[in-house]
Amino acid sequence: MTAEGIAALLARYEFHDAGIRRVIVDQDFGREPRGRVVRLVIDARVVGEALRWEPVCLDLVDVKRFRIDESSGAPAGVLYDPPQFTRFDGLMQVDLCAERFGGLPPRSRQEVFEDSEWVFEAAGGTWSVLEPWHA
Template identity: 80%
Template sequence: MDIGAPVPSRRLGPYALTDKGIAALLTRYEFHDSVVRRVIIDQHFGRKPRGRAVRLVIDARVVDEAMRWEPVCLDLVDVKRFRIDEIQGPAGVLFDPPRFTRFDGLMQIDLCAERFGSLRPSNRQEVFEGSEWVFEAVEGTWSVLEPWSV
C-alpha cells in the first residue's frame, strides 16, 4: 500500500508554541493560500494509554526569502479534541494564518480563523463552533522541514 511520500525530516526546530514561538512562526511565514499537506493523528492504545498527538504539515511561504515555499510542521501534544470537516472549495487551503488562543489551560489552533475577522473568540466552545479545522492541545511545537523529495 503506497500512502505517498513520507513527511520530510526536521531541518530546524522544534520551537515551543509559546507566545514567543507563535510570534516567530507567524513572522516567518505568510499563510495566505498555503496548503495543509498532511494531517497525521497518532493515538496510542494499550495498558498505559497516552494522549493523542497530531502532526500538521503545511506548505507556507517564507516572508524574508522571496516568498519561496517551505514545509512547516506543527506537532501537537496531548490533543484533547479536534475537528476536521469537509471544506467547500479547495481542500486544505488556508486563507488566513492559524489563530492561536488559550482557554481553560489548553491551546486552540484554528486553521479557519477568517470567520472571526478581527474579533477574538470569547471561550473555547466558540473556537470550535463553525470552524472546519481546529485542534485543542495541552502543548505543541513547530519545526521547519527539509524540502519535499517528490
C-alpha cells in the same frame, strides 16, 4: 508552544493561500496511553523571500478534540489567514479557519470550535521546518 514561539512562526511565514499537505493523527493504546498526537504539515510561504515555500510542521501533543470538515465546498486544506492560537481553560486551540472572526479574538473555547472546519485543541505543541528529503 509559547507566545514567543507562536510569534516567531507567524513572523517567519505568510499563510495566505498556504496548503495543508498532511494531517497525521497518532494515538497509543495500551497500559499507559500517552494521548493523541497530531502532526500538521503546511506548505507556507517564507516572508521576504518572494515565492519560496517551506513545509512547516505543527506538532500538537495530548490532543483533546479536533475537527476536520471538508464538506463545505471550499478547496480542502487551503488557508486564507494565518492560524489563530488561543488558550482557554489551560488548553491551546489552533484554528486554521480564523478568517471567520474578522480579526477579533474568540470569547471562549466553544466559540473557537463553532463553525470552524479545521480546528484542534491540545495541551501544547511545537513547530519546526520539515527538512527536504534527499535521496
